[in-house]
Amino acid sequence: MALDCKTNISITDDNHRSVEFTVSFSEMEKLFEKSISEFRKQVSMKGFKPGQVPKQLFVSRFGNEVYQETVDKVVNNDLKNEFEKIVETWKTDEKLEIAAPAEFGELRAERGQDLVYKLSITLNKPLVVQDYKELGVKVSDSVVSEEEITDVLEGLRKRFAKEVLVSRPSKPDDVIKGSYLKQIIDGEEKPLPPNPNFEIEISDDITLIELKKALAGLSAGENKEFTIHYPEDHPGSELKGKTVDYTISVSGVYELELPNKDKEFFSRVGAEDEADLKSRIMDDILKSKQQRNREIALKEAFDKLIEKNPFPVLEEQIKYTAQKNLQRHHHNHQHQEGEEEEEITVSEEQLNAMRPEISRAIQEERILHAIVEQESLKPTQAQVDARVQEIADSARMDFASVKDRMRKTGQINKIREALKYELAQNILIGESLPEKESI
Numbered sequence: 001m002a003l004d005c006k007t008n009i010s011i012t013d014d015n016h017r018s019v020e021f022t023v024s025f026s027e028m029e030k031l032f033e034k035s036i037s038e039f040r041k042q043v044s045m046k047g048f049k050p051g052q053v054p055k056q057l058f059v060s061r062f063g064n065e066v067y068q069e070t071v072d073k074v075v076n077n078d079l080k081n082e083f084e085k086i087v088e089t090w091k092t093d094e095k096l097e098i099a100a101p102a103e104f105g106e107l108r109a110e111r112g113q114d115l116v117y118k119l120s121i122t123l124n125k126p127l128v129v130q131d132y133k134e135l136g137v138k139v140s141d142s143v144v145s146e147e148e149i150t151d152v153l154e155g156l157r158k159r160f161a162k163e164v165l166v167s168r169p170s171k172p173d174d175v176i177k178g179s180y181l182k183q184i185i186d187g188e189e190k191p192l193p194p195n196p197n198f199e200i201e202i203s204d205d206i207t208l209i210e211l212k213k214a215l216a217g218l219s220a221g222e223n224k225e226f227t228i229h230y231p232e233d234h235p236g237s238e239l240k241g242k243t244v245d246y247t248i249s250v251s252g253v254y255e256l257e258l259p260n261k262d263k264e265f266f267s268r269v270g271a272e273d274e275a276d277l278k279s280r281i282m283d284d285i286l287k288s289k290q291q292r293n294r295e296i297a298l299k300e301a302f303d304k305l306i307e308k309n310p311f312p313v314l315e316e317q318i319k320y321t322a323q324k325n326l327q328r329h330h331h332n333h334q335h336q337e338g339e340e341e342e343e344i345t346v347s348e349e350q351l352n353a354m355r356p357e358i359s360r361a362i363q364e365e366r367i368l369h370a371i372v373e374q375e376s377l378k379p380t381q382a383q384v385d386a387r388v389q390e391i392a393d394s395a396r397m398d399f400a401s402v403k404d405r406m407r408k409t410g411q412i413n414k415i416r417e418a419l420k421y422e423l424a425q426n427i428l429i430g431e432s433l434p435e436k437e438s439i
Contacts, residue, residue, distance in 0.1 A: 003027070003078040009086070015099065015314055018120040019086055021079045025114050028070070032111075035070045036063075064111075071109045075117055083119050095126040097369075100320035122316040127370040131308050137301040137429050142289035144282050152281045154258075156269055158201075161256040168253065169217045175201045175254040176215055181223065182247040185239075198248070201256075214246075222250045237353070294429070301428035302364050309367070313359045321362065322346045322354045371424040379419035387415050 006022040036059065043062070045053050059066075083102065090096045098121065105118040163175055170176055180196040182189065206212045214226035225247045230239040259265045261274055271277035326344045346354075371377070385403070392402040406412045 003074065003082070005079070005082075007082070007086075014125055015123055015312070016120065017090075017123060018105070018118055019083055020116065020118040021082065023074060023079075023115040023117075025112065028074075028115055031074065032067055032070050035066050035073075039066050039069075067111050071115065074115065075107065075109075079117055079119075087121060090123065097124040097126070098122075099124045099314045099317040122314055124314070124317070124366065127309070127311055127366050129305060129309050129367055129370045129374065132305055132367075132371055132428060134430075135301050135304050135428060137297050137304070139290070139297040139429055139431065140293045142286055142293055144285045144289070148285055149278050149281050152285065153278065156277075157258040157261070157265070158256055160265065160268060161258045163254040164257050166253050166255045167220070169219050170202060170215060170253045172202050172216075173256060175199060175256060176218060176250060177252045177254065178248050178250040180246065181249055182245075184245040186242050186244075218250045218253065220250055220252045224248050224250065294425075297429045298425055302360075302367065305367055305428070306363055311363075311366070313362050317362055318355055318358050319346065319351060321358045322351050325354070325358070326350070368421045368424045371427060372420045375424070375427065377420050377423045379416055379423065383419055384412065384415055387419065388412075 003023065004027045005024075008020040008022070010018045010020070012018065036055065039062065040053060040055065040058050043053055043058065045057075045061075048054075087098065087102075091098070100122045102119045102121040105120055106116065107118075108114075108116040166174075177199045178197070180192050180198065183192060184190070200206070200215060202212065202215050206215075208228055208230075210226065210228045214224060214228075218224060225245065227243065227245050229243050230236070230241060232241045234240045259268075263273075266273055266277055269277060271280060323344070323346050326346055330342065330344050385399075388403045388406060389399055391406075392399045395402065403412070406415070
C-alpha cells in the first residue's frame with residue numbers, strides 16, 4: 001500500500017481477531033504537508049490572492065481542521081482498505097467467514113505523535129458437517145380434500161359479497177362494524193389506537209373464543225364490555241399473556257349477500273368456470289401443503305444435524321442479525337420516502353426475545369452453506385430457467401422478457417444462490433430438484 005505503517009495482528013481466540021495499525025509521526029507529517037498544499041490552493045483570505053495565503057498563517061488558522069481531515073482520510077480510506085485486504089486473506093487462506101462487521105476500537109491521533117488505530121472482527125471457523133446424508137427424513141405426502149376446496153371457494157365468494165345492513169342481533173357469518181371506546185390492559189387503561197374503528201366477521205377464523213362469544217347477539221347502537229385473556233403464543237407480541245378489558249360501540253350489523261356462482265363471478269376471480277376455479281384452488285392448496293410439509297421435514301433434519309454437529313453461535317452475530325432485521329423492518333414499514341434513514345438500536349429486551357429464532361436461523365444457514373461447499377453444489381441452467389418460468393407464469397408475463405430483465409438487474413444470480421441452498425436442503429430430505437429442458 002502507498003501508506004507506510006506497521007501492522008500488528010492479535011488472535012484473541014478462534015473467533016476473534018484484531019489488527020492494530022501504527023502510522024509514524026513522520027509519515028503523518030508528510031500526509032499533513034500534502035493536505036496543507038492542497039487546501040491552500042482552495043482558500044482565499046482578505047489581503048491575499050486565492051492560493052497565495054502564507055503557509056504559516058494558513059496553518060495557524062486552519063491547521064487543526066486540516067490535520068483532522070488528514071486523519072479521517074487515513075483511517076477511513078487507507079487503513080480501512082488495508083484491513084479489508086487482511087480479512088480477505090483470512091477468508092481465502094483459512095476459509096474463515098465474517099460473523100459480524102468489524103468494530104472500530106481505539107484511535108490515538110494527536111498531532112505530533114504516531115497515529116494508532118485498532119479494529120476488531122468476529123469470525124466463524126469453517127464448518128464441516130458430518131452425517132448429513134440418509135437422515136431418514138422424508139416429506140409427508142400432501143392430499144387436498146373437496147371440503148378444503150369448497151372452503152376456499154366460499155371464502156372467495158365472501159370477498160366479493162355485498163354487505164347488507166340488518167336490524168337484528170348479530171349471528172355467525174355476520175359482519176360487525178363499530179369502534180373501541182376503552183381498553184384496559186392488565187388493570188391499566190391504555191390509549192386507543194389512532195383509528196379506533198373495527199370491522200369483524202363472526203367466522204371460524206376467530207381463534208379467541210371470548211371474542212367470538214362477545215360478538216354474538218349484538219345490535220346496532222349497543223355498547224358492550226368484555227374481557228379477553230390472550231394466550232402466551234398470541235401473534236401480537238404486545239398482548240401475549242395479557243388480560244384486556246374492552247368497551248366497544250356497535251354502529252351496524254351486516255349480513256353478507258354472496259354472489260352467485262355464475263359467469264360474472266368466475267370472470268371476476270380470473271377463471272373460466274367452476275371446474276377451472278376449483279382446479280386452480282386445488283393447485284394452490286397443494287403447493288401450500290407441500291411447502292409446509294417440506295418445512296416440517298427440514299426442521300426435523302436440522303434438529304438431527306444440530307445435535308450431531310454442535311458449534312457455537314456467536315453473540316456478536318446474533319446482535320448484528322437482530323439489528324439488521326429491525327432496521328429492515330423499520331425501513332419497510334415506518335420509513336417515509338425522502339426521510340433520512342433512522343438508525344435503530346436493539347434493546348436488551350428485544351434481543352432476548354429475538355435470540356432463539358435468530359440463533360436457530362444462523363445454525364441452519366451455516367449448515368446449508370457448509371453442505372453447499374462440501375458438495376460443490378451448483379444449479380443447472382435448466383433448473384434456473386425452470387425457476388424463472390415459475391416467476392413468469394405467476395406474473396403472467398413472457399419468459400424471455402422476464403429472464404432478460406432479471407439478468408440485467410442481477411436477480412438471476414440471486415436465483416442461482418437460492419437454488420444452491422435448495423439443493424442442499426434436498427439432500428437432507430432425500431429429494432432432488434426437478435430438471436426441465438432449457439428454454
